[in-house]
Amino acid sequence: MCIYERQGKVNAGLHICLSWVNGESKTDLDMHMVCPSCGDKVNYKEKQCQCPEEGGRQLDLDIDDTGKECLEKSMENMTVKVPVNDKYRFHVHLFRGPPVPYQVTVTHWNRPVTSFSMPPHGHEVRMLEVCTAQPDPSQ
Numbered sequence: 001m002c003i004y005e006r007q008g009k010v011n012a013g014l015h016i017c018l019s020w021v022n023g024e025s026k027t028d029l030d031m032h033m034v035c036p037s038c039g040d041k042v043n044y045k046e047k048q049c050q051c052p053e054e055g056g057r058q059l060d061l062d063i064d065d066t067g068k069e070c071l072e073k074s075m076e077n078m079t080v081k082v083p084v085n086d087k088y089r090f091h092v093h094l095f096r097g098p099p100v101p102y103q104v105t106v107t108h109w110n111r112p113v114t115s116f117s118m119p120p121h122g123h124e125v126r127m128l129e130v131c132t133a134q135p136d137p138s139q
Contacts (some may be wrong), residue, residue, distance in 0.1 A: 002111075003045070008027065011068070011081065011083050012079035012080060012081050013052065013056075013080060013081060013083045013108065013109055014079065014083040014106075014107070014108055015032070015078075015079050015105075015106070015107040015108075016033070016078045016079075016082040016090055016104065016105070016106050016107075016130065017030065017075060017076075017077050017103075017104070017105045017107070018031050018075060018076045018077075018102060018103075018104055019073060019075040019102065019103050019105075020073070020074055020076065020093060020100050020101065021071060021072070021073050021074075021100065021101075022067050022068050022069065022070060022071065022072055022073075022074060022097075022100065023070070023071075023098055023100055024070055025068070025070075025097050025098055026067030026068065026069070026096075027067050027074075027094070027096070027098055027099070027100045028067045028094075028095040028096040028097055028098050029065075029067045029074070029076075029092055029093065029094060029095065029102055030043055030044050030064065030076070030092070030093040030095050030101075030124060031043065031044075031061060031076045031078055031090065031091075031092065031093075032090070032091040032120075033059060033088060033089065033090050033091070033133035034077055034089060034095055034132050035051060035057075035059040035090060036047035036084055036087060037049070037059075037061075037084050038050050038051050038057075038058045040059070042059045042060070042061055042102075043061065043093075044061070044064035044095075047060065047061040048060050048061070055063035055081060055082070056080075056081035056082030057080065057081075057083075057084060058080070058081065059078060059080050060078065060079050061076060061077070061078050062076065062077045062078075062079070063077075064092075066095075066096075067097060071133035072088065083087060083095075083108070091118060092104070092118070092121075094121060094122075098120075099120030099122050100120050101117065101119055101120050101122075102106055102118050102135075103115065103116065103117050103120065105115045106129075110118075116127065118120070
């Protein structure tokens with residue numbers, strides 16, 4: 001169900017999808033990433049970096065999903081149309097609600113690169129670095 005069913009950008013060279021299923025209470029997980037091109041932090045407060053859109057380097061967050069009803073799937077997507085040959089560091093922040101397991105899927109040029117199934121983390125561990133993607137420079 002990732003980016004394609006959520007009206008996200010389907011022509012991006014790099015997709016990172018965070019998904020989780022809510023328990024009896026809503027859980028709000030947030031994606032955080034620093035753009036390797038301009039250094040901007042992209043998250044629920046700032047959904048795009050300052051890279052020019054015409055260069056294709058702009059890092060975008062589609063929505064801030066604050067959690068669905070009981071047992072429904074929530075997700076957020078970050079995309080870069082033309083990723084740079086650099087490392088993309090990604091963090092998950094437990095903003096509100098009970099800890100839940102979550103999944104992170106990294107797709108590069110429509111090919112799955114990495115998928116992580118992560119156990120819940122408590123409020124005492126606020127941020128976790130779950131992946132570093134280095135896009136293929138030959139693409």
